[in-house]
Amino acid sequence: MEALFLLVPLSIGIVFIAIWLFFRMSDSGQFDDMIGPALRILHDDDRPEINQKSENVRPDGDG
Amino acid sequence: MSAVLCGSPQVVPGCFHCGLPVPLETEGKSWQVLIDGVMRPMCCPGCQTVAQCIVDNGLCDFYSTRKWFSVTAAQETLIPPELQLYDDAHTSAVEQAGQTTTDPAMETCEAAFSIEGIRCAACVWLIERRLARLPGMCSINVNVSTECLHVRWNKTVCKPSDILKSLREIGYAAYPFDPVRHGEQLERTRKKLFRQLFIAGLSMMQVMMYALPVYLATDGTMDEAMTSLMRWAGLLLTLPAICYSAQPFFYGAWINLKHRWLGMDVPVSIGIVAAFGGSVMATLRGHGDVYFDSLTMFIFLLLCSRYLELMARRKAASALDNLHHALPASAWRMPGYPFCRDTELIPAAQLRADDVILIKPGDAIAADGVILEGTTTVDVSLLTGESQAQSKTIGANLPGGAINATQPIVMRVTHASADSTLSVLMQLIVRAGQGKPQLSLWADKVAAWFVGGLLLFAVVVFFLWQWIDPARAWPIAIAVLVVSCPCALSLATPTALAAATDRLVRRKILIVQPHVLETLHRATHIIFDKTGTLTVGKPVLQNIETLGIASPEWCLQVAAALEVFSAHPLAGAIVDAAKDRSRQQESDLSPLAASCVNDVREVAGQGLEGSVDGVLFRFGAAAFVEKLAGYSVTAQAAVGVTSIYLGSRANWLARFDVADGLRSDARQVVSHFRAAGKTVILLSGDQQAVARHVAEALGISTALGEYLPEQKLAYVQALQGDGAIVAMVGDGINDAAVLRAADVSFAMGNGAALAQMHADCVLLSGRLSSLSEVDATAAQTLSVIRQNLTWALLYNLVAIPAAALGLLNPWLSGIGMSVSSAVVVLNALRLRRIKHKSGDGIEAATGALVTSPSLRTSSM
Numbered sequence: 001m002e003a004l005f006l007l008v009p010l011s012i013g014i015v016f017i018a019i020w021l022f023f024r025m026s027d028s029g030q031f032d033d034m035i036g037p038a039l040r041i042l043h044d045d046d047r048p049e050i051n052q053k054s055e056n057v058r059p060d061g062d063g
Numbered sequence: 064m065s066a067v068l069c070g071s072p073q074v075v076p077g078c079f080h081c082g083l084p085v086p087l088e089t090e091g092k093s094w095q096v097l098i099d100g101v102m103r104p105m106c107c108p109g110c111q112t113v114a115q116c117i118v119d120n121g122l123c124d125f126y127s128t129r130k131w132f133s134v135t136a137a138q139e140t141l142i143p144p145e146l147q148l149y150d151d152a153h154t155s156a157v158e159q160a161g162q163t164t165t166d167p168a169m170e171t172c173e174a175a176f177s178i179e180g181i182r183c184a185a186c187v188w189l190i191e192r193r194l195a196r197l198p199g200m201c202s203i204n205v206n207v208s209t210e211c212l213h214v215r216w217n218k219t220v221c222k223p224s225d226i227l228k229s230l231r232e233i234g235y236a237a238y239p240f241d242p243v244r245h246g247e248q249l250e251r252t253r254k255k256l257f258r259q260l261f262i263a264g265l266s267m268m269q270v271m272m273y274a275l276p277v278y279l280a281t282d283g284t285m286d287e288a289m290t291s292l293m294r295w296a297g298l299l300l301t302l303p304a305i306c307y308s309a310q311p312f313f314y315g316a317w318i319n320l321k322h323r324w325l326g327m328d329v330p331v332s333i334g335i336v337a338a339f340g341g342s343v344m345a346t347l348r349g350h351g352d353v354y355f356d357s358l359t360m361f362i363f364l365l366l367c368s369r370y371l372e373l374m375a376r377r378k379a380a381s382a383l384d385n386l387h388h389a390l391p392a393s394a395w396r397m398p399g400y401p402f403c404r405d406t407e408l409i410p411a412a413q414l415r416a417d418d419v420i421l422i423k424p425g426d427a428i429a430a431d432g433v434i435l436e437g438t439t440t441v442d443v444s445l446l447t448g449e450s451q452a453q454s455k456t457i458g459a460n461l462p463g464g465a466i467n468a469t470q471p472i473v474m475r476v477t478h479a480s481a482d483s484t485l486s487v488l489m490q491l492i493v494r495a496g497q498g499k500p501q502l503s504l505w506a507d508k509v510a511a512w513f514v515g516g517l518l519l520f521a522v523v524v525f526f527l528w529q530w531i532d533p534a535r536a537w538p539i540a541i542a543v544l545v546v547s548c549p550c551a552l553s554l555a556t557p558t559a560l561a562a563a564t565d566r567l568v569r570r571k572i573l574i575v576q577p578h579v580l581e582t583l584h585r586a587t588h589i590i591f592d593k594t595g596t597l598t599v600g601k602p603v604l605q606n607i608e609t610l611g612i613a614s615p616e617w618c619l620q621v622a623a624a625l626e627v628f629s630a631h632p633l634a635g636a637i638v639d640a641a642k643d644r645s646r647q648q649e650s651d652l653s654p655l656a657a658s659c660v661n662d663v664r665e666v667a668g669q670g671l672e673g674s675v676d677g678v679l680f681r682f683g684a685a686a687f688v689e690k691l692a693g694y695s696v697t698a699q700a701a702v703g704v705t706s707i708y709l710g711s712r713a714n715w716l717a718r719f720d721v722a723d724g725l726r727s728d729a730r731q732v733v734s735h736f737r738a739a740g741k742t743v744i745l746l747s748g749d750q751q752a753v754a755r756h757v758a759e760a761l762g763i764s765t766a767l768g769e770y771l772p773e774q775k776l777a778y779v780q781a782l783q784g785d786g787a788i789v790a791m792v793g794d795g796i797n798d799a800a801v802l803r804a805a806d807v808s809f810a811m812g813n814g815a816a817l818a819q820m821h822a823d824c825v826l827l828s829g830r831l832s833s834l835s836e837v838d839a840t841a842a843q844t845l846s847v848i849r850q851n852l853t854w855a856l857l858y859n860l861v862a863i864p865a866a867a868l869g870l871l872n873p874w875l876s877g878i879g880m881s882v883s884s885a886v887v888v889l890n891a892l893r894l895r896r897i898k899h900k901s902g903d904g905i906e907a908a909t910g911a912l913v914t915s916p917s918l919r920t921s922s923m
Contacts (some may be wrong), residue, residue: 001289004292005292008273008293008296009296011269012269012296015265015266015300018265019262019265019303026254026257031257032254036187036205039187039188040188040191042128
């Protein structure tokens, strides 16, 4: 049972880390569009060179 | 994967790209493109080129994931020249509007555009891939839910117009993002509320984990140290919920108290503070009850209902969006007019009064103005919902937001675009959304008393329980505070009204004063004006009486052939009737269309003379035709009808009866109100006989004609003196005084005169049937409000005593309260649904208006 005295504070710490993470994600705009990314993942580019190019011009994932 | 996603477009035989039927192989030509290894048919070289371009660029995936065919020409909307406006020289204009932000150090520009027509995954993909090809693009992000495109680019290598042009190439119309339009404020609030909700949820779940062991260990197996640990854990985990998530309640309560008003946030905040304070004390002292679990759950559930309400409000703003597209972003100014006809393209926001602008056919009119040169027809359907294009000539007023359909015109601006009709319209809508109707004010007042009483009651309950069982006093008092739901009471009316207003705006019915729905529902008398209200307000051909051997159709065609040359209002009636007939008979062209009409001469006040296929005809007043025909016929003057005669040398041919036509929906509206048990009265300034004639045709029992405006006013006031509640329907301009005097007034919409309109409700659609729609909505809204209030009352009557008796603990109270609010909001949202049986084309019109008004009218 003594382990709980360590584990409970630890879990509280983790919750606060989770809250901090959530704020960061929220600030980065991750929750702004809840539909688009799900659609976007369906696509493959059928030409590798275009793939590279388009990735070069979209560097910031959070934008 | 592509096989799975291949939707319906592929199986329909037709153009693979746009879905139009593929023409039969004429002259051995056909168009096709190799897509995914299959030769696909194309309807035209255009589609072939586009499809080939998509394939060549390696964007084949577009076809496998799209859900719709590509847009065809009929849906195309944006006019290319205005794209140039956003080039570097003019970016300032965009910046002024606050849409672009420039980072000087990085040489990059950031802007947001609203994109019309994002429908599926393929759209997002196509837009992002296409823009990624432009030089200097830093980031592209399409937000599907807000239909908004955020781009950042290097302004030295790429121009904003390139972005818009690229979008246009792939078939999307983009507009500079308008912060007002998308309710940025609303979006920020939503985002914050979402975060608060999330934190509250997280906190609730964690606290529950540490509350559960204490609940389970009822037999005292848990030692003191462990209990204390659990309490401290609960306390720490409740902190984020209290400090962050509960902010809206504290803030609301603070605002309420500052304004000396007891709103619903006050007991909620007191409940939260009391529960938290009590729990903290218990934790510190090491004994007593803690309510961290109930508290977090309460905050979470309450935020849920708030979030729901906010989303409902956001939906309610959606109807506004359509209107915002109407004013064009640019205008062709003629600075040297009238000496020089050079034009320059300027942003519409820079237009000032007295500027002279050129409006090309197909362009939207950027501001209100007066025509200086040219005759054209304009489409005002976006402003009024009227689909028929109106003919305008020199001196006529044009409302901003209308579409110039046929001819180029030169116009002098009278109001800058910010003061244009469309802007006024939008301000009216915004204003309408802010007003609070009586019922709502009453509910707020009741809620305030309710809260005051409740606080007292909670104190009384606390002391009573202190006397009965001190250990339970605290939780029971908190439960009483929390379980009561003045929110349901306060929310009952405004949410219902917001939903109803939204529904009406989407049907082109603008509620200016908030009391309209209540009052119309209670009204006992409905008074209609005649001209322009029950009638169309312009002459319509009623009857053709042949006086000779010629067929009525032939006579009509001859008359129309002559009248084409006349600008007289009656001429329009004849020409329209002739067009209607030939359309009905499906004869492709009128038989006389090709015939030769010459020597047409207009004799002022008399009529027209001219020869058709070499035969001389006269068309006009009886006396005028008599001179040509050589003998007279007995003229029968019917009530309210103007007769025009057609004759040739020594022959009378026909009499045309023209009268102000009844609106097609007038009869239905009148019977609707009669069925609802309201007294329908026709009150007109026109001749008594005419008024009676119209009233009889529509089944109105009381018809009063020859009333001057002040007599009308006196009549309405007399009715009101007898206790009647009067609803008045007029054209909104001539009857200003009587409209203001009536308990509730309706005006038939008219784009140009909107700002001067004195009515509580404007029927922008220009259709009388909107009135029965308003009435139906009013009845439905009031019944929803009644349901909501009943529910709120019942809930509080049951829940508060239950809590006071100690049957509810705080967390159960929290659930009860949130569910109660949610029921009210969801019930109100039902009002937004438009029943489809009466949805004849308005819905379609609202959409179509934005996309292709010019094309629809150009076919006329």
